[in-house]
Amino acid sequence: MDNQYVLMIFGVMAFATFVTRAFPFIAFSRSHDHPMLGYFGRYLPPMIMVVLVCFGLTGLQIETGGRLANATLAFAAVTIVQLVGRNTLVSILVGTGLYVFGIQGLDL
């Protein structure tokens, strides 16, 4: 096995990943008090969160009606438990527990 090749690929990918993460910090380091950045900092995160929720849903492989019902139920459970209890961990455990039970326990 060519260990050097793996290490080089890791190095290249680590470099590329860090570049994408560091880019805005370098590009905007002198203008961090610009009003546009404040506006984006306020409204971009909830929009990106919506996109990430949608992205996560596309990864669930909802191919059957049973799976759709299971995902909808778990999604609603997280929403309701969070709105009522406001405890992040509890909401996630309840929703994930329901979903995993549907997938593994009911074999959906």
Place this chain on the structure above:
Amino acid sequence: MSHPESSDFAVALRDSSPVLFGYLPLGMAFGVLFQSLGYHWLFAPLAGIVIYAGSAQFMAVGLLAAGVSYAEALIATLLLNSRHIFYGLSVLDRYPKRGVLRWYLIFGLTDETYSLVTAKTPERQDSGRYYFYLTALNQCYWVAGCALGSSLQSMVEFDSRGFEFALVALFLVLLIEQIRAMNERWLLMIAVMSSVIAYGLVPNQFLLVAIGMCLLVLFWRWSRVSSHG
């Protein structure tokens, strides 16, 4: 506001615990997959330490199997992770302005860490030490998952089907908390529409295109707001 060290750590431990349930099974899945290439099992946690990007690491398995060139690996990773360019915009003010800590926080700005960091309202800004614990704990969960998956590959009987919902639930909970503090909620409908359009047009570049569209609308909106007021 400065907390005692133990309190920063305790709060970070509590805040990051949902990520544990997402990263451990996902990291294990990566470790198991990586072992199929036949390299030493320590390479999988090494990837978690130096690359630390879920989707990029899964892609790395494919790239290594295909034996791609270094240039191809570079371009593929830049494209895959280009959504991160937008993440820094929202945390510029929160992170320390200089020092090694700043660069570690930037290095560790994954989707999940980003979600947790932006979930803190600006009025409740925490210390750089809190952000360090949060970032480092998340990376520990991830590296532990990678190591468990690759080292115990043959012995693991753990059935992880369905656990991918934990990350959806995490993003959803954080979204709910952000909506509470938000006006201009129509922007969220724009984000939903962007997601639907991006999924329909370019499912392979879903995140990049959807976030790009959000950014365009937000830029248009900002130019209107700022010119009127």
